[in-house]
Amino acid sequence: MTADILTPQELKKADPVFGQHSFNDHEQIVFCNDKDTGLKAIIGIHNTVLGPALGGTRMWNYATEWDALNDVLRLSRGMSFKSAITGLNLGGGKAVIIGDAKTQKTPELMKRFGEFVHSLSGKYITAEDVGMETADMDLVREVTPYVTGISESKGGAGNPSPITAYGVFMGMKAASKHAFGSDNLEGRTVVVQGIGHVGEVLVEHITNEGGKVIISDINEARLEEVSKKYGAEIYRGNDVYSIPMDIYAPCALGATINDNTIQKLQAKVIAGAANNQLKDENLHGAQLQQRGVVYAPDFLINAGGIINVYAELENYGKQEIIRKTENIYDTTLEILRTAETGSITTHQAALKVAVERIEARKNQNK
């Protein structure tokens, strides 16, 4: 199993399907097309050694189809490692629907998507991601059992975002302990970029502990609402990375840690919910290490959501969900210490644990 990921530019140069480096380790990619509903979706199944490939569906207005493909390949791969490091018996998968969730998402489109998921007979199990609501998963549930994140009233574990936020908070505290010697966030300045389903709850946890929160979002109404609720300071400029801060919490989209931002970042800790925060996990992971920034690997600390939806498959309750999520604190500390001792990046240290678990199961199954 390799760890390399190509940029969209490099992707375009390679052969369109099997020549894609990101596709190297994927088991299956499914392209779903339905003219009647306007559905254009891609399901990425990265690895099913530990169990069925579970991962959310993202609806996004991608600039190009290449961007959508690259996103699903990166996201599904991340899911394999997220479940593996969290100790869940799940593989990694993810789906993207190309389009604007605000204007193009219809019940018919969601149900048609559900039929495509059903056609995979449980090899891929879906859930919500950006652009999706619990109500959308309820629609998918009408046509397939291979969906999680459905409403509590329909027997599901409900919206996973508050649990994701709690897990990120645990990871942030562990990273603070490693960087500052204390996990108490009182008096720390934290920039939360993206105050959606996860970001808002994270703001609440940090505020409750006495941290100073600065929020940034492209949605002005959300900024006003969240600022009013928690007394958070709003940042409206276009250079959020240069703000003096102790902790940077990316909770919008991925790849915000890149060549342009890394030089500006003043944070000593990075801990957020977004998937694939490092644009290039090797290059940018190493640069953070050189600069002495403690990066809490995204796929490790944002696993609360998958823990929550896994409860629907394994029938465990809220208490076990909380216990597993709080465990993120210990795992994060362990990974950060291993990285320091072994002089490797924190991302590499986390990846190693995840890959070893998958490989061990593969050998067991032989």
Ligand code: NAD
């Ligand atoms: P969301 O769609 O509810 O919120 C995202 C927020 O980011 C929105 O308020 C949006 O306006 C804002 N945003 C978008 N682009 C931005 C930009 N350039 N600058 C600032 N703000 C911007 O999504 P969410 O469910 O809160 O998830 C946030 C991130 O966490 C995503 O990357 C998602 O993949 C990841 N994640 C979520 C979960 C979960 O349980 N929801 C689990 C694991 C990972």
